[in-house]
Amino acid sequence: MSSSRNAGIGAAYDFIASDYDALMQPDMRMREALWRHYARIFRSGDCVLDFGCGTGMDAIYLARRGVRVTGIDASPGMISQFLRKADRERLAIEARIGTLPDLQAFASGSFAGVVSAFAALNTVPDLSAFAQEAFRLLRPGGRLVGHFLARPGVWEILEYVAEGRWSEARERRHCREKTIAVCGEPVAHTLLPPRETYHRFFRECFKLRRLCSFGFLWPQRWDRFVPVPSARLGMRLEATAGRFRPFSDWGRFFILDLARRD
Numbered sequence: 001m002s003s004s005r006n007a008g009i010g011a012a013y014d015f016i017a018s019d020y021d022a023l024m025q026p027d028m029r030m031r032e033a034l035w036r037h038y039a040r041i042f043r044s045g046d047c048v049l050d051f052g053c054g055t056g057m058d059a060i061y062l063a064r065r066g067v068r069v070t071g072i073d074a075s076p077g078m079i080s081q082f083l084r085k086a087d088r089e090r091l092a093i094e095a096r097i098g099t100l101p102d103l104q105a106f107a108s109g110s111f112a113g114v115v116s117a118f119a120a121l122n123t124v125p126d127l128s129a130f131a132q133e134a135f136r137l138l139r140p141g142g143r144l145v146g147h148f149l150a151r152p153g154v155w156e157i158l159e160y161v162a163e164g165r166w167s168e169a170r171e172r173r174h175c176r177e178k179t180i181a182v183c184g185e186p187v188a189h190t191l192l193p194p195r196e197t198y199h200r201f202f203r204e205c206f207k208l209r210r211l212c213s214f215g216f217l218w219p220q221r222w223d224r225f226v227p228v229p230s231a232r233l234g235m236r237l238e239a240t241a242g243r244f245r246p247f248s249d250w251g252r253f254f255i256l257d258l259a260r261r262d
Helices: 003-023 025-041 057-064 076-088 100-105 127-137 154-162 166-173 194-202 220-225 228-241
Strands: 047-051 068-073 094-097 111-116 138-149 177-182 185-190 206-214 253-260
Touching: 003 025, 003 076, 003 177, 003 185, 025 057, 025 138, 025 206, 025 220, 025 228, 025 253, 047 057, 057 068, 057 076, 068 076, 076 094, 100 127, 111 127, 127 138, 127 194, 127 206, 138 194, 154 166, 194 206, 194 253, 206 228
Parallel strands: 047 068, 047 111, 068 094, 111 138
Antiparallel strands: 138 253, 177 185, 206 253
8 A cells, every 4th residue: 555545544534533433323233243253253362453443443342351452543543532442441452553564563473363344454455465464463273354345235226226227236236446535535445245355365365264244134224213123133134144145245344254274
């Protein structure tokens, strides 16, 4: 990643750092599903690296469970918010400003796990380099859990179809990149299908333990109308059905849970 692109991403998220947690509330149930998965694979005392940690929502959850967490993010503003929250809870968490090249500062085999959530990996222009670096950082048997933004989901495509916009529906469905403006700063995201993402970038270094898609049961705009018990049940249904085709290709996000090849 070029230094100018690093600066662009960091500056973009600096603008929203103080509001980031509130902005993420609509997807909180998805994050809680991700936390349940973390709880199954990481134990108290494990060392875990959170790449693209943002304000530390995932890192703080893990630290509360006794996991030793190091967070790294391109945005100084995000790291500042993260450290404030960790300090309030008196959690011993290390946090650094940085991106992919800065991972070289960590010793080989430093971590039992590497996690990255809510599209941080979609902004990495060289996922093969990230995969190799994660392989180096992980101990034998270590886990890499990536939570990726998917291509436009089934409900977005159906909206175009319902309006008779067939060519736009096809174009959106095969979209492989998207630029999202964050406070006016363009942030490029690569969007690939889950299995292609694994086979192109991670298969050489990692075994696929679990693939799961989220956000396909109903349109995102319905979230505020769905009763909490139904929404929680829906997330659990997605955690099961989202492992299998065609559902695994229909969601707004997907998880790749990968084990380091020994």
